[in-house]
Amino acid sequence: MRFGTLHSLAASYLRKNHTLAGLKKGWTILSDDESENILKEVIDIVSPEEDKRLRMSQHGKFRRVREEIARLKENGIGIHEAASNLASQHRTITPVIFEAYKEYEISKYRMNSLDFGDLAIRAVRAMRKNPETVYQFNICHLLVDEWQDTNKAQLDLVNMFVDAGSTLSVVGDDDQSLYAFRGALPHLMEETPSLFPKLSSVAGVEVVTLQTNRRSASSILDLACVVANQNPRSQKKTLIGHIGVPGVIEAKAFVSDRAEGQWIAGEVKKIVAGGTPHGQVAILSRNRITLKNVEKALISDNIPHLWRGNCSLIRRSVSADVMSYLKLAINPHLDIAFRRIAGRPSRGLGPSSVLSISQYMADTDSTLYEALSWFIEAEGTSARAQAGARSLATHIAWLENAVSEDLPPREIVEYVISSKGVNYKEWIRSRKGKGEGDDSLVVLADFCDLISMQDDLQEFLIMAELSANADEDSENGRVHMGTLHGCKGLEWDHVFITGMEANNFPSPNASKHLRRWSPFDTRDSSTVFEERRLLHVGITRARKGIVLSYTRGRRPFGKMVMSPESSFFKECGLHLPELPPVNRASDQSPSVE
Numbered sequence: 007m008r009f010g011t012l013h014s015l016a017a018s019y020l021r022k023n024h025t026l027a028g029l030k031k032g033w034t035i036l037s038d039d040e041s042e043n044i045l046k047e048v049i050d051i052v053s054p055e056e057d058k059r060l061r062m063s064q065h066g067k068f069r070r071v072r073e074e075i076a077r078l079k080e081n082g083i084g085i086h087e088a089a090s091n092l093a094s095q096h097r098t099i100t101p102v103i104f105e106a107y108k109e110y111e112i113s114k115y116r117m118n119s120l121d122f123g124d125l126a127i128r129a130v131r132a133m134r135k136n137p138e139t140v141y142q143f144n145i146c147h148l149l150v151d152e153w154q155d156t157n158k159a160q161l162d163l164v165n166m167f168v169d170a171g172s173t174l175s176v177v178g179d180d181d182q183s184l185y186a187f188r189g190a191l192p193h194l195m196e197e198t199p200s201l202f203p204k205l206s207s208v209a210g211v212e213v214v215t216l217q218t219n220r221r222s223a224s225s226i227l228d229l230a231c232v233v234a235n236q237n238p239r240s241q242k243k244t245l246i247g248h249i250g251v252p253g254v255i256e257a258k259a260f261v262s263d264r265a266e267g268q269w270i271a272g273e274v275k276k277i278v279a280g281g282t283p284h285g286q287v288a289i290l291s292r293n294r295i296t297l298k299n300v301e302k303a304l305i306s307d308n309i310p311h312l313w314r315g316n317c318s319l320i321r322r323s324v325s326a327d328v329m330s331y332l333k334l335a336i337n338p339h340l341d342i343a344f345r346r347i348a349g350r351p352s353r354g355l356g357p358s359s360v361l362s363i364s365q366y367m368a369d370t371d372s373t374l375y376e377a378l379s380w381f382i383e384a385e386g387t388s389a390r391a392q393a394g395a396r397s398l399a400t401h402i403a404w405l406e407n408a409v410s411e412d413l414p415p416r417e418i419v420e421y422v423i424s425s426k427g428v429n430y431k432e433w434i435r436s437r438k439g440k441g442e443g444d445d446s447l448v449v450l451a452d453f454c455d456l457i458s459m460q461d462d463l464q465e466f467l468i469m470a471e472l473s474a475n476a477d478e479d480s481e482n483g484r485v486h487m488g489t490l491h492g493c494k495g496l497e498w499d500h501v502f503i504t505g506m507e508a509n510n511f512p513s514p515n516a517s518k519h520l521r522r523w524s525p526f527d528t529r530d531s532s533t534v535f536e537e538r539r540l541l542h543v544g545i546t547r548a549r550k551g552i553v554l555s556y557t558r559g560r561r562p563f564g565k566m567v568m569s570p571e572s573s574f575f576k577e578c579g580l581h582l583p584e585l586p587p588v589n590r591a592s593d594q595s596p597s598v599e
């Protein structure tokens with residue numbers, strides 16, 4: 007039996023069949039930072055000002071192009087399909103976006119690398135051309151959880167196995183579909199029976215509705231159903247509670263975020279004093295920014311807490327440096343990794359040296375690695391830069407050789423960090439307090455510990471990127487803080503949902519955002535359906551108690567912003583206590599509720 011994500015299934019296929027997918031041995035997955043850096047360079051090449059939708063700040067342009075390319079990939083639209091789309095009468099892609107997409111793909115091709123969005127698309131394309139390869143995995147049954155979050159590219163991947171004779175079970179909940187903005191299809195559960203004609207014609211599709219909930223108290227489930235049933239649906243949602251504890255639902259109103267934070271911190275203390283561990287409490291919000299004051303209150307009250315988010319070991323700067331060396335070891339053409347480590351440790355290769363190496367690379371269509379050899383001999387290269395380039399070239403050659411000789415990953419890392427090789431550790435030590443985190447050496451030790459458990463470098467690099475992209479596990483000894491999007495699949499005894507303001511939740515930007523980014527499935531685009539599903543997910547995380555809180559005046563960025571309460575209170579039939587009239591003094595009061 008094999009376990010994994012659809013991404014990792016596609017990655018395994020590509021490892022086995024890299025040539026069929028147009029990849030060379032040693033291909034690597036780019037981290038999000040690496041893909042972003044490539045895209046930033048692409049933006050400069052493609053004259054985005056020709057697209058009137060892209061007449062905005064540099065950062066705005068970049069974000070928009072990045073998101074449009076991601077959407078195309080999530081919808082299974084590779085560069086070939088994008089070219090057909092551009093040429094068609096009903097095109098949904100603009101010439102500038104297509105050009106950016108193409109340049110981005112060319113850069114990745116040159117670097118023998120893929121981004122996350124490529125995995126399913128590239129595997130499916132190779133499978134379609136070589137159908138016999140689908141049988142390599144010998145999958146007779148496939149079970150996919152969280153099916154409602156599947157995008158078109160992943161659906162195509164699943165379909166390849168189904169077409170090859172595999173049976174399929176999917177588990178999901180349309181009311182927990184939160185990723186339309188990332189390409190998930192909002193009615194996937196409902197439509198699934200019709201999406202697999204092969205299964206329907208052979209054995210039929212059996213739909214099993216799971217209504218018994220063994221997590222939450224009945225009153226909490228009733229509230230969740232009230233929210234879910236506000237959305238149009240073919241069948242009314244009913245959940246039957248099975249745990250025998252009474253649920254507590256509270257709606258709270260505060261004049262200021264400071265008051266809200268202090269109240270929540272006080273409640274957490276009471277809950278913990280009653281014998282519940284910190285790890286059984288979560289404070290969630292539509293946006294991280296509305297949790298700022300809660301965090302301050304938790305810190306002031308010395309309440310241990312944990313932010314969920316992208317803080318994994320793999321994402322730390324030190325790990326990213328060492329990973330770049332490792333990626334270069336198996337793929338010396340990965341320019342983006344090369345650029346990261348050219349000056350880490352510093353070796354006389356400053357930005358201008360890296361720039362001339364890059365220019366040579368662009369002019370001669372070579373890689374940075376090849377350009378390095380040119381740079382060493384080039385006229386005008388300073389002795390210091392020359393020495394730096396020479397030492398770097400020696401290191402890369404050593405690393406390449408180590409991989410071809412199958413040296414264990416731990417020995418390769420040892421070369422990178424120790425004085426017998428790159429001497430990275432010493433450099434990090436010397437940088438303490440000069441831009442590197444104080445705990446960098448600890449992070450480096452943790453990373454080395456992790457690598458010492460690995461046998462296969464390429465597999466490790468692929469899996470490390472995949473796992474760093476996944477959500478982190480919650481830790482039991484700390485109050486969890488995070489966004490509603492990040493809380494899927496988790497559960498706590500007590501949940502606080504803050505920031506229930508009209509200007510925050512439902513997010514006034516949500517429909518605009520969905521309309522812009524879901525050009526392929528616009529059914530939900532002008533609605534708050536997805537925001538309701540988000541609230542539904544938040545409520546169903548709680549076992550025993552849920553608090554929904556509204557704050558009249560917040561200072562998200564220093565300036566006070568006032569807002570009426572979220573329309574969700576009324577929809578839920580929850581009544582808020584009345585607040586005193588607006589007045590500067592009471593708005594600063596820490597304890598008005």
Ligand SMILES: Nc1ncnc2c1ncn2[C@@H]1O[C@H](COP(=O)(O)OP(=O)(O)OP(=O)(O)O)[C@@H](O)[C@H]1O
Nearest residue numbers: 178179182216219220221222494495496497546547
């Ligand atoms: N048969 C059972 N008996 C007792 N407890 C159960 C049973 N099945 C599930 N549970 C408990 O119910 C809770 C929810 O289960 P689980 O996480 O599997 O549901 P889910 O449908 O995946 O939830 P969601 O998708 O909403 O996150 C868990 O605490 C789990 O331990």
